[in-house]
Amino acid sequence: MKKEYRVKSEKDFQDAFQNGTSYANRQLVLYVYPKIGQVHFRVGLSVGKKMGNAVKRNKIKRFLRHAIHELSPAINNEYDYLIIARKDIVNRNFYEIKKSLVHVMKIASIIDIKKLEELQ
Structure with a gap:
């Protein structure tokens, strides 16, 4: 993910929380x-x-970043998003993680369903 697409500062995290x-x-x-x-x-x-361990955590982050990259044309641009992984995600593969991310984004109504269908 490019630098301008990342939330890094503590202040931005606290504002979102x-x-x-x-x-x-x-x-x-x-x-x-x-x-x-x-x-x-x-x-x-x-x-x-x-x-x-760090290997598992980095693998989860890689999967999430890649899923976001694939979904980016359908994601609403006027928001900052913080994604926090829960324990249940540990032994999931990429497709399950992507499906879970799409599910939570649909709940939040931040993903364009028509664009999402075009991507798949």
Whole structure:
């Protein structure tokens, strides 16, 4: 993911946690924080140490980044997103993680269904 698509600063994370809206399923928690006038969306990923060693955590983050990259044309640009992985995601493959991400984004109504169908 390019640098301008990342949420990195502590302040941005805290703003999203405190003022954003959260949506969840068994594998992921998604915080949505509006940033009106933003050219493109930004994403922050969090995978805790309870998920396993660094290799497992990095694998989960790679899968999430790749899923976001594939879904990016269908994602609403006027928000910052924080994605927090839950313990249930550990032994999932890429397609299950992508399906879970799409599910939580549909719950949050931040993904364009027509564009999503065109991508698949």
